[in-house]
Amino acid sequence: MRLYVLGGGQLALMMCWESQRIPVHFSVYDPDPSAPAYRCAKRPSDPLEEVDKADAVTFEFENVDISLAERAEKLGKLRPPLAYLKVKKSRIEERALMDSIGVPTVPWRRAANWEEAIKIAESMGRAYVKVPTGGYDGKGQYIYPHEAALIRGLAGELLVEEYVDIRREFSIVAARAENGDVYFYPPAENFYVHGILVWNYAPTKVPEEVYEHVHRILEWGKYVGVIAVEFFEARDGRVLVNEIAPRVHNTGHWTLETDASQFENHVRAVLGLPLRRPRAMAPTAMVNILGVGLGRLPLAELERLGRVYWYYKAEARPRRKMGHLNITAGSVEEAAARAREALRLIYGADFPKLVMRSRPSP
Amino acid sequence: MRLYVLGGGQLALMMCWESQRIPVHFSVYDPDPSAPAYRCAKRPSDPLEEVDKADAVTFEFENVDISLAERAEKLGKLRPPLAYLKVKKSRIEERALMDSIGVPTVPWRRAANWEEAIKIAESMGRAYVKVPTGGYDGKGQYIYPHEAALIRGLAGELLVEEYVDIRREFSIVAARAENGDVYFYPPAENFYVHGILVWNYAPTKVPEEVYEHVHRILEWGKYVGVIAVEFFEARDGRVLVNEIAPRVHNTGHWTLETDASQFENHVRAVLGLPLRRPRAMAPTAMVNILGVGLGRLPLAELERLGRVYWYYKAEARPRRKMGHLNITAGSVEEAAARAREALRLIYGADFPKLVMRSRPSP
Numbered sequence: 263m264r265l266y267v268l269g270g271g272q273l274a275l276m277m278c279w280e281s282q283r284i285p286v287h288f289s290v291y292d293p294d295p296s297a298p299a300y301r302c303a304k305r306p307s308d309p310l311e312e313v314d315k316a317d318a319v320t321f322e323f324e325n326v327d328i329s330l331a332e333r334a335e336k337l338g339k340l341r342p343p344l345a346y347l348k349v350k351k352s353r354i355e356e357r358a359l360m361d362s363i364g365v366p367t368v369p370w371r372r373a374a375n376w377e378e379a380i381k382i383a384e385s386m387g388r389a390y391v392k393v394p395t396g397g398y399d400g401k402g403q404y405i406y407p408h409e410a411a412l413i414r415g416l417a418g419e420l421l422v423e424e425y426v427d428i429r430r431e432f433s434i435v436a437a438r439a440e441n442g443d444v445y446f447y448p449p450a451e452n453f454y455v456h457g458i459l460v461w462n463y464a465p466t467k468v469p470e471e472v473y474e475h476v477h478r479i480l481e482w483g484k485y486v487g488v489i490a491v492e493f494f495e496a497r498d499g500r501v502l503v504n505e506i507a508p509r510v511h512n513t514g515h516w517t518l519e520t521d522a523s524q525f526e527n528h529v530r531a532v533l534g535l536p537l538r539r540p541r542a543m544a545p546t547a548m549v550n551i552l553g554v555g556l557g558r559l560p561l562a563e564l565e566r567l568g569r570v571y572w573y574y575k576a577e578a579r580p581r582r583k584m585g586h587l588n589i590t591a592g593s594v595e596e597a598a599a600r601a602r603e604a605l606r607l608i609y610g611a612d613f614p615k616l617v618m619r620s621r622p623s624p
Numbered sequence: 625m626r627l628y629v630l631g632g633g634q635l636a637l638m639m640c641w642e643s644q645r646i647p648v649h650f651s652v653y654d655p656d657p658s659a660p661a662y663r664c665a666k667r668p669s670d671p672l673e674e675v676d677k678a679d680a681v682t683f684e685f686e687n688v689d690i691s692l693a694e695r696a697e698k699l700g701k702l703r704p705p706l707a708y709l710k711v712k713k714s715r716i717e718e719r720a721l722m723d724s725i726g727v728p729t730v731p732w733r734r735a736a737n738w739e740e741a742i743k744i745a746e747s748m749g750r751a752y753v754k755v756p757t758g759g760y761d762g763k764g765q766y767i768y769p770h771e772a773a774l775i776r777g778l779a780g781e782l783l784v785e786e787y788v789d790i791r792r793e794f795s796i797v798a799a800r801a802e803n804g805d806v807y808f809y810p811p812a813e814n815f816y817v818h819g820i821l822v823w824n825y826a827p828t829k830v831p832e833e834v835y836e837h838v839h840r841i842l843e844w845g846k847y848v849g850v851i852a853v854e855f856f857e858a859r860d861g862r863v864l865v866n867e868i869a870p871r872v873h874n875t876g877h878w879t880l881e882t883d884a885s886q887f888e889n890h891v892r893a894v895l896g897l898p899l900r901r902p903r904a905m906a907p908t909a910m911v912n913i914l915g916v917g918l919g920r921l922p923l924a925e926l927e928r929l930g931r932v933y934w935y936y937k938a939e940a941r942p943r944r945k946m947g948h949l950n951i952t953a954g955s956v957e958e959a960a961a962r963a964r965e966a967l968r969l970i971y972g973a974d975f976p977k978l979v980m981r982s983r984p985s986p
């Protein structure tokens with residue numbers, strides 16, 4: 263079996279780790295020769311030719327080289343299908359898709375330019391103005407009126423959406439096989455600081471209807487592989503899809519502690535193997551290690567709390583995802599308590615306060 | 625952290641896999657350049673010098689190059705201690721140790737030569753005659769009177785022991801840290817054919833006293849790392865230690881499905897990190913893939929039942945351990961049922977009958 267992954271970051275690295283126990287020829291496309299996944303995966307001599315050789319082609323982030331993805335799609339090898347990649351090219355198209363398949367999302371409007379965006383935002387009172395393309399980890403999004411100065415002068419079309427008064431954020435990581443079999447991992451509650459995921463834990467209770475929403479998203483384009491769907495639960499009770507990630511996802515890293523991780527099930531689905539349903543599972547918290555290099559990392563202390571996964575990135579830039587810590591425990595309360603301890607160890611005394619504005623509600 | 629493992633077989637390979645998520649410099653000594661562990665581990669340019677560079681030195685089988693182990697012991701780096709390796713040099717010394725620390729073992733006697741061995745065996749009625757050194761996987765042991773012809777002419781001292789009428793065989797895999805902390809994995813029931821482990825499952829119930837026996841073995845030489853202790857439960861109710869393995873062990877492979885495998889805990893203990901207690905755990909069966917190469921392996925079917933771990937050995941010789949399959953399930957009965965299915969898939973229709981003489985008794 264020959265698998266080709268577009269993108270060589272930590273997500274591809276963890277896919278490779280989770281595949282090495284069986285003979286999968288695992289190659290990665292990444293222009294950066296120091297990409298994390300090359301610790302484990304092979305580097306094809308010809309990136310385009312590798313598409314022809316592979317049994318299956320997948321991707322680990324949305325901004326992949328589209329010509330490779332298109333060629334793979336044409337050969338019937340791209341999983342998940344190209345349609346999901348295309349919809350992720352624009353936050354506007356993503357919101358429009360949710361509307362068209364009847365999945366509740368954040369109320370939104372399209373603005374032709376920044377002047378119109380400010381007018382719409384004003385009419386909403388408080389709003390988010392988002393650049394439709396290229397954003398991630400909270401980049402390219404601005405709060406109105408707070409950041410009105412940054413919105414002024416933005417180029418091109420913009421997405422304007424309601425500023426949701428959020429009670430909590432959670433996500434569903436699901437896997438779909440080619441035969442239509444679907445598995446939902448237990449939902450995770452996620453904690454963001456300035457648009458970036460800092461920690462999460464699973465399981466958490468969510469309204470039954472969300473599974474129906476995920477189902478619709480999966481069936482829309484006959485999804486194959488692992489997907490993540492991120493939700494807002496508003497204080498007024500509404501449950502809204504914030505965004506979808508047609509790939510393995512940071513909020514699913516905790517599944518590495520089960521006997522069938524998101525990485526393994528993604529590879530299985532993509533290669534046409536049947537999904538696995540985890541049996542060995544415990545309440546688990548995940549803590550992202552952001553911007554902290556090995557030199558400053560209290561590794562031994564963290565290993566007392568759980569298991570560190572290090573991504574072996576060349577350089578520790580601020581907010582960069584350098585690794586994560588998974589903590590299994592007897593209860594989510596215990597897992598969350600140890601996650602707080604880990605945050606203090608990693609970031610020092612001040613950081614937890616920032617993060618703890620919202621609290622686990624198991 | 626720099627870890628040096630003497631022996632580069634599948635046990636070292638799995639230790640390496642379980643260590644790669646954190647920056648452990650993992651090197652292996654094995655004269656065979658195609659040894660499985662080199663897929664993951666580094667090969668030192670100078671085997672002896674590597675002992676000096678390492679923070680800790682351990683081994684994955686008992687017949688290691690003793691000069692390397694002795695040097696590591698002298699530098700205070702060998703874990704577990706040399707005493708356990710030495711006692712494993714001879715089945716006679718191993719039985720004598722059990723007697724001396726009050727751990728019940730198979731009743732035995734020392735014979736100066738084969739003639740005396742046959743005399744002692746005769747007096748016992750039915751007996752096992754074992755060559756004291758160099759045996760594994762059932763090699764070097766003969767049943768009297770059935771194999772009397774093979775005993776005649778054996779060189780040197782021999783171990784003669786009672787032929788135990790076995791009800792079942794089980795093992796305890798345990799980990800001990802330098803600070804004396806001990807963790808016992810749930811016991812496994814093991815099924816052997818002609819002296820070689822074919823499959824097992826965990827957990828199984830065992831008499832409380834066995835933990836005390838394992839404790840004594842661990843405290844005798846201040847053990848550090850993972851150990852396996854194999855027991856016979858005789859039909860008359862006696863529980864007897866058959867043998868100890870001062871290393872990670874085939875009967876502990878099922879722990880790869882937990883969030884703290886024997887391989888991980890061995891590495892942790894040896895490097896002075898605290899032990900982990902698994903939280904994510906389900907009833908699990910393990911099936912050895914013996915003598916079957918990749919070409920003949922029904923990989924896709926096995927992956928429907930569980931997870932295959934392939935050791936990437938150059939050549940499939942009869943009885944050679946080529947890989948194994950771990951099966952997690954909702955109950956041990958379900959795990960055992962799927963293990964039987966796997967045995968049929970791997971070995972064909974006849975094999976299960978041989979193996980199924982003893983049945984799981986959860």
Ligand SMILES: Nc1ncnc2c1ncn2[C@@H]1O[C@H](COP(=O)(O)OP(=O)(O)OP(=O)(O)O)[C@@H](O)[C@H]1O
Pocket residue numbers: 368390397398399400401423424425426427428431454456457458492504505
């Ligand atoms: N309309 C909104 N109302 C309130 N909060 C929001 C809104 N949109 C975004 N946020 C906040 O910003 C966070 C990041 O938003 P979003 O997931 O859209 O960013 P992103 O840059 O696409 O991040 P990702 O890396 O997850 O793709 C959200 O988790 C939420 O906390």
Ligand SMILES: Nc1ncnc2c1ncn2[C@@H]1O[C@H](COP(=O)(O)OP(=O)(O)OP(=O)(O)O)[C@@H](O)[C@H]1O
Pocket residue numbers: 730752759760761762763785786787788789790793816818819820854866867
């Ligand atoms: N005294 C005995 N009475 C009955 N059965 C025995 C006896 N000794 C060994 N056996 C059978 O042979 C099997 C293998 O024995 P043993 O574990 O001593 O062999 P080994 O060659 O040292 O194997 P290993 O690879 O586990 O080190 C046992 O599991 C048991 O089934």
